[in-house]
Amino acid sequence: MMTDNIYYCDYDVLTHYSSGTLNSKHKTDLTGKLQEIDKIIYNDETITNSFKNGEYNSYITFDDLILYRIFGQFKSNISDKIKGARANGAFVSTEFAESLIDAKQRLALDPSWMNTKVYEAKILLLKGSEISLGIVAPVVTKSGTVLEGGADQILLPKGWSEDTIIGYRRVTSRQLLNKPYFSIKNKPDFDTIKKDKNIYKPVCPACGCDDVCILSDKDRFTVVGKNGGVYEMKFNCRNSECRYYW
Numbered sequence: 099m100m101t102d103n104i105y106y107c108d109y110d111v112l113t114h115y116s117s118g119t120l121n122s123k124h125k126t127d128l129t130g131k132l133q134e135i136d137k138i139i140y141n142d143e144t145i146t147n148s149f150k151n152g153e154y155n156s157y158i159t160f161d162d163l164i165l166y167r168i169f170g171q172f173k174s175n176i177s178d179k180i181k182g183a184r185a186n187g188a189f190v191s192t193e194f195a196e197s198l199i200d201a202k203q204r205l206a207l208d209p210s211w212m213n214t215k216v217y218e219a220k221i222l223l224l225k226g227s228e229i230s231l232g233i234v235a236p237v238v239t240k241s242g243t244v245l246e247g248g249a250d251q252i253l254l255p256k257g258w259s260e261d262t263i264i265g266y267r268r269v270t271s272r273q274l275l276n277k278p279y280f281s282i283k284n285k286p287d288f289d290t291i292k293k294d295k296n297i298y299k300p301v302c303p304a305c306g307c308d309d310v311c312i313l314s315d316k317d318r319f320t321v322v323g324k325n326g327g328v329y330e331m332k333f334n335c336r337n338s339e340c341r342y343y344w
């Protein structure tokens with residue numbers, strides 16, 4: 099098989115880019131979409147302090163905005179209670195998760211919050227919404243690790259409707275190479291992790307799409323990487339804007 103015109107994974111040259119690089123090209127641009135309003139006051143210090151230097155401003159949105167929220171819940175074995183982060187929690191961002199580790203850094207997701215970070219929701223926030231905007235503050239975890247933050251942090255009104263979520267995807271462990279594709283239409287089921295069938299589906303490492311073709315033995319092929327490594331391609335992404343093989 100000729101590999102000149104196909105987009106495939108060359109494991110020889112998988113590089114790591116610095117957090118925020120892909121977002122600098124594809125994150126939501128807020129320019130001209132916000133009008134400042136009187137500052138919304140939150141009677142909760144933890145909210146104010148979650149913004150860098152405690153600084154934020156409040157706005158009304160002039161245009162529909164695409165926003166992202168990383169979340170994930172699980173059922174505690176001990177108490178039988180659902181723990182973790184809800185899909186419609188108040189904190190969202192203009193940035194998507196480039197990878198699990200990048201999101202943890204950029205959004206300063208403290209492990210003690212028990213957000214499983216398995217999924218990301220794509221939100222279409224309708225114009226006329228009142229929001230607060232600042233930068234994610236750094237967080238020091240219990241073990242002393244500094245999570246730097248630095249992404250745009252947007253605080254939505256409490257209990258915003260999940261109807262504004264237009265798609266979900268699995269957060270990848272590898273850094274995305276393309277704009278993320280939110281192929282999951284229905285809210286993932288957290289009743290128990292095991293019941294959640296999405297968790298076992300292969301996910302495109304380039305765009306996060308879970309609509310993936312598993313190649314049959316006869317359709318598999320090998321590529322030669324830049325440094326001479328030979329790799330068998332087993333999957334193909336069905337997202338028409340991606341079509342990655344790996």
Ligand SMILES: [Zn+2]
Pocket residue numbers: 302303304305306307335336337340341342
């Ligand atoms: Zn893809």
